[in-house]
Amino acid sequence: MASLQDIIVLTLAAGTPLVMAALGELVVEKAGVLNLGVEGMMLVGAVVAFIVAADTRSAWLGVAAGIAAGAALSFVFAVLTLSLLANQVAAGLALALFGVGLSAFVGKSYVNAVIAGLPPLAIPVLSDLPLVGRLVFGENPLVYVSLLLFAGVHWFLYRTRAGLTLRAVGEAPDSAHAIGLSVVRVRYAAVLFGGACAGLAGAFLAVAYTPMWAEGMSAGRGWIALALVVFATWKPWRVLLGAYLFGGVTLASFQAQAGGLALPSQVLSMLPYVATIVVLALISRDAAAIRRNAPASLGKPFHPDA
């Protein structure tokens, strides 16, 4: 039987890719852009991180490459929706389909490759402390990165002038434009940040969480991240809460399978998806709250002439 500490450590790890991807998407949506292509960017981030980690034997280089790949893919989306004013829903779907195909294509010859991966921290003495040693000092390094990311996003959005600008662009792009803010430039930056975060989430999956590459290995986490942003009513701390909640559900389904629960594995594997649907419905039920919290210009293209 796993100890409470083990359960918490595993839950944090299972929730971490969701924290990363959902925080990135939160910033994108705060700027008024809806990028549905998180799943695609995550997969491309994962495959690129894995390939670079396998070829250079450096997991950290892999992570950096995954981040860059996610950002590069999001740039295509940014050009389409921000410069060419394409429909954001359609462009996001295209990005998701393209990312799935591209990652399967480039990753084909790496399906059975083995890498060392990024092991959890092991600080002498500290990580072995009873009760909290692994929890505080023995997480995967990228788990700490995700917490820094959370702190950074929260600080940026609510404590800096640039964050205020970003939120202004999302709430009222016309007013922001009128007072001389560059709506398009701010949105480009937000979309690239979101892509980098999705790439990081993918890199975490392929290099740290389960060091391997398999087609479609993100298994819908990119879509769950999108649902989390709604669940969180666009508030970073609720993203954190929601991500760990889902991490817990995923973990519970693994544990139940390993523990030989008398339910077929498929039923348990459905759990995270069913949970997403149920939670999404419960949160969205209060339409007024969603309208109040959602960035007012979410999904609407901005053109200064229009």
Place this chain on the structure above:
Amino acid sequence: MILVRLEARPTPSRVAAYASPFIAAGATIFIGGALFAALGMDPVEALYVFFVKPVATRYGIGELLLKAGPLMLCAVGLAAGYRANVWNIGAEGQLTMGAIFGGGLALAFPQSNSPFLLPAMIAAGAIGGMAWAAIPAWLRTRFNANEILVSLMLVYVASYMLSLLVNGAWRDPEGFNFPQSRMFGAAAMLPILVPDTRIHAGFLLALAAIGAGWLFMRKSHAGFEMRVAGLSADAARYAGISVPRTVWTGLLVGGGCAGVAGVLEAAGPIGQLLPTMSPGYGFAAIVVAFVGRLNPLGILGASLLMSLLYLGGESAQIALKLPSAVTGIFQGAFLFLLLAADVFIRYRVRIGRTPAIAPGIAAAE
């Protein structure tokens, strides 16, 4: 200051709207050639292997139509919803549900030689797809839950359900433990239309769906309401059009069509239930719907094109040793390029400096 800028057209350009899929197709082929060249292949030969060789024989043409059928069905159903801004992206799951419902009927009556079995299976497939699409419709209208995310999540749930069935209750006892059902009886199989091909009677149903889709969108009152709701939800409400009803219609039509596509795959080329019933037709149909301009006739053409991308991927796998996932790259790139080309529908490209308009005139614009 800006050298290249976009200027809004007073009215959308019809010419650009029809030209853009062709521009996108041309650009996709060009980029595909560049990709092949970058991989160190002769681009002309690779493009020939991809786009011409698969359809150079009668069997090949049959395969083209065989794969275009489910794409047509799924896309025409999705387009009905997209017109009303109802974003069902879970056709893949609705297709799977259709296969489960229709296939389940075939497995329940293995000895039947009733002529009603096949029609009953198709009806069951439609019901399965509609039931699956009813979940996002209900959650959207009752709980305001985003149908994009719900319909997509249900793709995973449906695929696990099918896996559960073919690994458990419906597994072929003589199938050496492979996760697959028994083969369907002869009465549960669609007849072949053209000898020496795999093209089956289901293709006629797909064509009929195109026709029905055209009638629905262009001639029916419900189709008109869907289009109004898509253009402006406020205008629709003001005109007394029920937005929840357009959501239900959009999702049920999409789900029903995808469900039929699923059962036709089961009763056509596959002939049993497997853990995966489609190579992503439900997702590719999203591209087909957009490329076909949400117009049934356009969808007819676009699904042939998309089917060719599937065949090209298979052909490239055999002849060029490329992973067949290259199909997904082409599909995604095609949609990207289409969306890029679509900018010319609503905007004109102006090259040169921003004209110095007096602030008053600029504000009036």
